[in-house]
Amino acid sequence: MADATQRPLALVTGASSGIGWAFSELLAEHGHDLVLVARRGDRLRQLAERLGSDHGVTAHVCEADLSVPGAPATVHSFTQDRSLHVGVLVNNAGYGLGGSFLESSWETHRAWMEVMAVQWLHLSHLYLPAMLERRAGRIINVASLAAFCPEPPGSNYPAVKAFMVGSTRALSRDLRGTGVTATAVCPGFTDSEFHDVLGSTATVSKIPRLMWMRARPVVEQGWRAAQLGRPVVITGFNNKCVAALCWLLPGWLLDALAPKAVLERTRVPGRGPKTTSAVP
Numbered sequence: 001m002a003d004a005t006q007r008p009l010a011l012v013t014g015a016s017s018g019i020g021w022a023f024s025e026l027l028a029e030h031g032h033d034l035v036l037v038a039r040r041g042d043r044l045r046q047l048a049e050r051l052g053s054d055h056g057v058t059a060h061v062c063e064a065d066l067s068v069p070g071a072p073a074t075v076h077s078f079t080q081d082r083s084l085h086v087g088v089l090v091n092n093a094g095y096g097l098g099g100s101f102l103e104s105s106w107e108t109h110r111a112w113m114e115v116m117a118v119q120w121l122h123l124s125h126l127y128l129p130a131m132l133e134r135r136a137g138r139i140i141n142v143a144s145l146a147a148f149c150p151e152p153p154g155s156n157y158p159a160v161k162a163f164m165v166g167s168t169r170a171l172s173r174d175l176r177g178t179g180v181t182a183t184a185v186c187p188g189f190t191d192s193e194f195h196d197v198l199g200s201t202a203t204v205s206k207i208p209r210l211m212w213m214r215a216r217p218v219v220e221q222g223w224r225a226a227q228l229g230r231p232v233v234i235t236g237f238n239n240k241c242v243a244a245l246c247w248l249l250p251g252w253l254l255d256a257l258a259p260k261a262v263l264e265r266t267r268v269p270g271r272g273p274k275t276t277s278a279v280p
């Protein structure tokens, strides 16, 4: 079925809320048609309607659970079947896992690793060949400031985001001179549903407001960096300062200075000690 328009096309994972929603709005404002990917189809349809009426673009809804092995291939088939040529791939879907390492079942860890470490790499692998053929394309991976920070007890989140940053940097080098770029966007604390899903809203409410950003400036800075072909961008001045301090200071001093709210250990009734890793 042919359904392509002359407008450039962006695919955004995790478009049903937060940073992915804001990226979709920004890209629609810049004249892109969209493929919106997430599990909550109702939210995606609501966004698609809004983008159509506000910006006159076409937004396709692709409901997918990216923790299911093989889901990226299903998403790719969705676009192939409709002759949709993805020029911008925003790998944004993600979430945090609370608790100590053993508190979550292996299935919970496996599904999380699928979303955080596998699916975005697979999507890039699927969409890059056509981008290279057209000698144009942008891969944008939403990583985190956490990639540069010490790990809260039991949390694999900084490690998996550091993998995303390193992998994006390597891909960016691989793509030099091809017309295709890869950029890791590293936000700090950002207004979204992230901390509600993680169950850390009460904990992070203690973090000063000046350490928070709205999703809109995050995606504006991310998009600008992608257009300039930068491999990595840390969004916001304060977050850049945090990353610089984490790079400069020794681990023992960082542990001593880390805000209690970031590493706070709480007790979950009946479930033993729990670490609320309030990582960004």
Ligand SMILES: NC(=O)c1ccc[n+]([C@@H]2O[C@H](COP(=O)([O-])OP(=O)(O)OC[C@H]3O[C@@H](n4cnc5c(N)ncnc54)[C@H](OP(=O)(O)O)[C@@H]3O)[C@@H](O)[C@H]2O)c1
Pocket (backbone or CB within 6 Å): 013, 014, 015, 016, 017, 018, 019, 020, 037, 038, 039, 040, 041, 064, 065, 066, 067, 092, 093, 094, 095, 096, 115, 142, 143, 144, 145, 186, 187, 188, 189, 190, 191, 192, 193, 194, 195, 197, 279, 280
């Ligand atoms: N907010 C922050 O403080 C912060 C800071 C640094 C980095 N980040 C990163 O930013 C990205 C976006 O997070 P956000 O802050 O915008 O949080 P959010 O509002 O909770 O959005 C997360 C998005 O990921 C999607 N998602 C989660 N699991 C999925 C799955 N199994 N399959 C498909 N989609 C899935 C969700 O959609 P459905 O639930 O509808 O599937 C939702 O659209 C994440 O990668 C996060 O790690 C966030």
